[in-house]
Every structure is written in C-alpha cells, then in structure tokens.
Amino acid sequence: MKNMTKTSKDNLTTILMIVAVYVIVMILRSAGLINSQMDGLLVPLCVYATMAVSLNLVVGILGELSLGHAGFMCIGAFASAFFSKVFEQSMGVFPRFLFAILIGGLVAGIFGFLIGIPVLRLKGDYLAIVTLAFGEIIKNLMNVLYVGRDANGLHFSLKDAASLGMAEDGELIINGPLGITGTPFDSNFTIGFVILLLSTVFVLNLINSRHGRAIMAIRDNRIAAGSVGIPITRFKMFAFTVSAVIAGCAGALYSHNLSSLIATPARFGYNMSILFLVFVVLGGIGSTRGAIIASIALTLIPEVLRFMADYRMLIYAIVLIVMMIVNWNPRSRAWIQAHSLTKLFRRKEGS
Amino acid sequence: MALLEISSLSIQFGGLRAVDDFNLTVEKGELYGLIGPNGAGKTTVFNLLTGEYKPTEGVILLDGVDITGKSTIEINRAGIARTFQNIRLFRQLSVLDNVKVGLHNQYKYSAFSAVLRLPSYFSTEKQMNEKAMELLSVFKMEGEADTISANLPYGKQRKLEIARAMATNPKLLLLDEPAAGMNPHETQELMDDIRYIGENFGITLLLIEHDMKLVSGICEKLTVLNFGRILTQGDTKEVLGNPEVIKAYLGDD
Numbered sequence: 001m002k003n004m005t006k007t008s009k010d011n012l013t014t015i016l017m018i019v020a021v022y023v024i025v026m027i028l029r030s031a032g033l034i035n036s037q038m039d040g041l042l043v044p045l046c047v048y049a050t051m052a053v054s055l056n057l058v059v060g061i062l063g064e065l066s067l068g069h070a071g072f073m074c075i076g077a078f079a080s081a082f083f084s085k086v087f088e089q090s091m092g093v094f095p096r097f098l099f100a101i102l103i104g105g106l107v108a109g110i111f112g113f114l115i116g117i118p119v120l121r122l123k124g125d126y127l128a129i130v131t132l133a134f135g136e137i138i139k140n141l142m143n144v145l146y147v148g149r150d151a152n153g154l155h156f157s158l159k160d161a162a163s164l165g166m167a168e169d170g171e172l173i174i175n176g177p178l179g180i181t182g183t184p185f186d187s188n189f190t191i192g193f194v195i196l197l198l199s200t201v202f203v204l205n206l207i208n209s210r211h212g213r214a215i216m217a218i219r220d221n222r223i224a225a226g227s228v229g230i231p232i233t234r235f236k237m238f239a240f241t242v243s244a245v246i247a248g249c250a251g252a253l254y255s256h257n258l259s260s261l262i263a264t265p266a267r268f269g270y271n272m273s274i275l276f277l278v279f280v281v282l283g284g285i286g287s288t289r290g291a292i293i294a295s296i297a298l299t300l301i302p303e304v305l306r307f308m309a310d311y312r313m314l315i316y317a318i319v320l321i322v323m324m325i326v327n328w329n330p331r332s333r334a335w336i337q338a339h340s341l342t343k344l345f346r347r348k349e350g351s
Numbered sequence: 352m353a354l355l356e357i358s359s360l361s362i363q364f365g366g367l368r369a370v371d372d373f374n375l376t377v378e379k380g381e382l383y384g385l386i387g388p389n390g391a392g393k394t395t396v397f398n399l400l401t402g403e404y405k406p407t408e409g410v411i412l413l414d415g416v417d418i419t420g421k422s423t424i425e426i427n428r429a430g431i432a433r434t435f436q437n438i439r440l441f442r443q444l445s446v447l448d449n450v451k452v453g454l455h456n457q458y459k460y461s462a463f464s465a466v467l468r469l470p471s472y473f474s475t476e477k478q479m480n481e482k483a484m485e486l487l488s489v490f491k492m493e494g495e496a497d498t499i500s501a502n503l504p505y506g507k508q509r510k511l512e513i514a515r516a517m518a519t520n521p522k523l524l525l526l527d528e529p530a531a532g533m534n535p536h537e538t539q540e541l542m543d544d545i546r547y548i549g550e551n552f553g554i555t556l557l558l559i560e561h562d563m564k565l566v567s568g569i570c571e572k573l574t575v576l577n578f579g580r581i582l583t584q585g586d587t588k589e590v591l592g593n594p595e596v597i598k599a600y601l602g603d604d
C-alpha cells in the first residue's frame with residue numbers, strides 16, 4: 001500500500017503547484033513585474049485551468065468523450081451574470097459573487113444532469129456528437145434569449161425585446177445577441193485561484209475514493225463493473241453532473257470578468273470545447289495536474305507567440321491527433337511504459 | 352433448500368437456441384463443474400445467471416429467491432459473482448484498487464465524506480485496504496498490490512479476477528475457464544486456491560473448465576452441455592465414465 005501514500009503525495013504536489021504559482025504571481029505583481037497584458041490573462045487562466053479539471057473528470061476519469069463542455073461554461077456564465085445583474089443593488093459584493101458562483105454551478109449542474117439522462121446512454125462517437133450539438137444549441141439559444149425585468153417581475157422571450165411586453169421602466173437584462181452588459185467586475189485572480197484550488201481538491205479527493213474507483217472501473221470495463229455491483233448509470237450521471245457544476249463555476253468566474261457577455265462562437269462555441277479537450281489530451285488523459293499545466297501552457301504560449309495566431313487551431317488539431325495516436329496505440333503505450341524514467345531508475349536499483 | 356435452482360432455462364439468439372431447457376441444482380458448499388465442447392452454451396448459462404442476458408424461458412432461484420430477469424447489479428447484490436472467460440480487469444487500476452472496487456457495496460461512506468476527507472473516509476478506507484489485502488493473500492499476491500493490473504502476468508490476472516469477485520461477498524461464485532492459459536504449475540496452484548476458497552469462505556462454486564485434470568480433481572458434481580442441451584449430469588466419476596460424454600469430447604477434438 002505504498003500506493004496510497006504515493007497518490008496522496010502526488011495530489012499534494014498538484015495542490016502545492018497551484019499554490020506556488022499563485023504566490024509567485026502575487027509576488028511578481030506586487031513587484032510590478034507583470035504587465036497589463038499578462039495581468040488581463042490571470043482570470044482567464046484560472047477559468048481555463050478549472051475547465052481542464054472539469055473536463056478531465058468526464059474524459060479522463062469517466063472515459064466519455066464530451067465535446068460540449070463550453071456549453072456548461074456558457075450556462076454558468078449567463079446564469080451567474082443574470083443573478084448578479086438582478087441583485088446588483090440589493091446585495092454586498094462578496095455575498096453576491098459567492099451566490100453568483102454557486103448559482104452558475106447549480107444551473108449548469110441541473111443542465112448536466114438533464115442532458116446526462118439521454119446522453120450517457122449513448123456510447124463513444126454518438127455521445128461525442130450529441131454533446132457537441134448540445135454545446136452549439138446552448139450557445140445559439142443564448143443568442144436569441146431576451147429577459148427583462150419590471151415592477152411586475154421577470155419577462156422572457158425568444159423573439160425580440162419588444163415582445164417581452166415590459167412596462168416603461170422595465171430593464172433589459174439579457175438582450176439576445178447582445179447578451180448581458182454591465183455585469184459587475186467581481187472576478188479577480190485570488191477568487192479564480194480559490195475556485196481552481198477547490199475544484200482540484202474536490203476532484204482529486206473524489207478520484208481517490210470508492211466513488212472515483214467506481215467511475216474508473218466503469219471506464220476500464222463496464223461489464224466487469226456491473227458484475228461487481230457498481231450502479232453504472234448512477235455513477236456516470238454523478239461524474240457528468242459534478243463536471244458540469246465545476247464548469248458552471250468556471251463560467252461564473254468568466255462572466256464576472258467581462259464588460260459584455262455575449263455567446264460568441266469564439267467564447268462558447270465548439271472550438272472552445274475542443275480547446276478544453278486539447279488541455280485534457282495534452283495533459284495525458286486522466287491526469288488532473290497534466291490538464292492544468294497544459295491549459296496554462298496553451299493559454300500563455302499563443303500570447304507570447306502572437307504572430308502565429310492564425311495557425312493556432314491548426315496546431316491544436318495536430319497536437320490532438322498526435323497525442324491521440326500516442327495515447328491510444330497499444331504499441332506506443334507499451335513503449336512509453338518500457339522507457340519511462342521511473343522504470344529506468346527501478347531497473348538500476350534492482351541490478 | 353438448494354442454493355441455486357435453475358429450471359427449464361432457455362435463450363434464443365435469432366434461430367439459435369444457445370441454451371435449451373437447462374436444469375441445474377447446486378447445493379450450498381458444493382464445488383460444481385459445467386463442462387462441454389466449445390460453443391456448447393456454457394458461458395451463455397453464466398450470462399443468464401448474472402443477468403447479462405435475459406432468458407427466453409425458465410426460472411432461476413438463488414437461496415429460494417427468484418432472480419430471473421433481474422439486472423446484473425441486483426444479482427450481484429443477491430449473491431452471485433463471476434469471472435470472465437476473456438479476462439475483464441479494470442486495466443488502468445492497481446491490483447489493490449481492482450479488489451477495492453469489488454468491496455464497493457460492502458464498505459460505504461458518502462461522497463461528501465470523501466471530498467471533505469472526513470474521519471469516516473479514512474477509517475473505511477483502512478478497513479477496505481485490510482480486507483483487500485486479505486483477499487489478495489489467498490492468492491499470494493500481496494506483493495503485487497500496487498502493480499497496475501494490466502501489467503500482471505496472465506495467470507495472476509485470472510487470480511485477481513477471482514479475488515475481485517470474492518470481494519463482493521458472494522454466496523455463489525461462477526468461474527469461467529479459470530485455468531485457461533495457465534501452465535500446469537499455475538493450474539495446480541489454482542486448484543488448491545479454489546479448494547481453499549470453497550472450504551474457508553463458505554462460497555459455493557460453479558465452474559466452467561476444459562482442463563480435465565482440474566475438473567476431475569476438484570469438482571464433486573458435473574453437468575455436461577452439448578449444443579445447448581444437457582447431455583448428462585451427476586457425480587463427477589459417473590459423468591466422466593459416460594460413453595456419450597467421451598464421444599462428445601472426442602467428436603469436438
């Protein structure tokens with residue numbers, strides 16, 4: 001059972017890594033060594049890293065290919081921003097943002113649960129296609145959703161602002177393709193760090209528990225998992241819903257960092273979902289730490305290499321294909337295992 | 352009352368009646384063998400018993416309780432566990448974790464205590480580790496607890512499957528060709544292990560096997576299947592002396 005201590009050491013390393021990055025950034029910042037461009041990236045970095053943790057739970061741990069994770073982030077972003085707009089005047093900043101994050105997570109979680117019911121009955125490619133469609137539907141829905149508020153309460157429409165039928169003094173909160181403007185800027189790097197840290201601890205603790213083992217058992221062999229009495233549907237739903245909740249919280253962090261929240265393809269479309277998938281795959285499918293590192297690297301590198309921006313998606317696609325081949329080809333996996341550093345060291349110890 | 356009572360069990364795949372009018376009674380504590388040529392329908396019987404397939408006809412009673420048509424999960428909870436002819440391990444998990452997945456329904460704590468690492472998490476995990484190590488020690492595999500199960504040699508993978516099935520605390524354990532791919536030495540070890548399990552864990556065993564040395568060495572009773580139908584059943588010696596059985600086997604070879 002060295003195993004136990006090894007995994008807990010591994011988890012501790014991941015957590016310390018996140019804390020260390022935070023501390024270093026805070027020191028650099030107070031020393032004035034972070035330019036405004038970098039500073040503007042800090043919250044998105046936390047958002048993407050949290051998304052990587054979230055998607056890794058579905059792709060790496062549950063073993064289902066979800067291509068619609070930007071959809072859950074989108075739901076969290078809009079639900080939380082909506083909440084903050086409604087309660088902008090009536091609540092203090094801190095409790096309001098805390099509730100906004102919880103609501104972002106909750107609403108995304110409810111959607112995750114509802115979508116999981118039909119989707120998780122599908123397998124492999126079908127699941128990937130349906131989740132892809134879900135992400136696109138959510139994004140498009142947000143572009144035609146109008147919500148306003150007047151003395152009579154809330155008004156909803158999927159047509160236009162006029163058909164809300166609001167009173168003169170009514171206030172438009174979600175304005176179709178123009179989205180939500182004027183969400184309070186409640187996000188900051190420290191809150192982003194806390195959300196990332198909590199999500200990571202949550203997921204790591206979950207993985208190393210009877211629940212996590214059940215989820216991984218389903219991933220490795222569904223029939224065998226059923227034969228030892230693991231309730232398969234329940235654990236698939238559980239993992240999917242938890243992942244959606246985390247994505248929703250990341251969405252809340254995201255929306256409170258934008259002056260205008262619009263469901264553009266660049267922010268919530270399938271390219272974004274694919275980008276999250278690249279984080280997970282590049283991080284070594286199933287490794288939470290790897291996913292976080294990949295998300296940070298892939299967010300920073302394009303900023304540094306701005307001149308290559310045009311080729312970004314192309315490079316991601318190539319990375320994705322190469323990693324998939326390397327990861328899922330039994331021969332290359334065997335090669336990696338045989339040539340891994342730990343194995344080399346162990347052999348030396350043995351001789 | 353018998354532990355397992357199967358009456359007139361049948362399943363049809365298209366035009367093929369893979370199992371036809373199958374009857375079997377296994378008493379508590381027995382070591383029972385199911386044999387027959389390839390394609391006779393033996394694995395299909397296991398799949399019917401564990402709810403993987405739903406029977407076209409027939410009734411299955413476990414300890415007097417009707418489990419016909421129940422789900423795999425309900426049937427495992429009712430007390431049947433199995434191994435697979437083509438090994439099905441949780442390949443990316445360690446040997447220890449494979450067994451601990453088997454303990455899932457025996458040792459519980461909430462997801463809440465897992466995430467917050469409450470004391471119940473630590474105490475239950477400790478008990479699970481002890482129980483899993485105890486099961487691994489039956490097969491002298493304590494030393495491999497941390498090995499990723501996919502990296503185990505073939506014979507040990509088969510043993511790990513048995514340990515994992517035992518972890519669910521079954522009344523009846525179904526072993527599908529447990530000695531397949533093992534060398535004579537490993538097979539001998541396996542025979543001793545199976546006997547040990549039958550005697551010390553209060554588990555009744557029903558096993559499919561081609562290795563006649565193993566079958567005649569440990570099974571008290573046998574049922575012979577051929578083309579989905581029972582050829583004969585009874586005490587091992589009598590069955591193996593039956594000319595029809597010899598013919599069915601020679602015909603297959």
Ligand SMILES: Nc1ncnc2c1ncn2[C@@H]1O[C@H](COP(=O)(O)OP(=O)(O)O)[C@@H](O)[C@H]1O
Pocket residue numbers: 364367369387388389390391392393394395396
């Ligand atoms: N799911 C299935 N669909 C169609 N035919 C099946 C299925 N499962 C088993 N069979 C057929 O049933 C017969 C018995 O197979 P099986 O029980 O695996 O034999 P064995 O005695 O070698 O274990 C074979 O002819 C096999 O092709």
Ligand SMILES: [Mg+2]
Pocket residue numbers: 393394395436
């Ligand atoms: Mg078979």
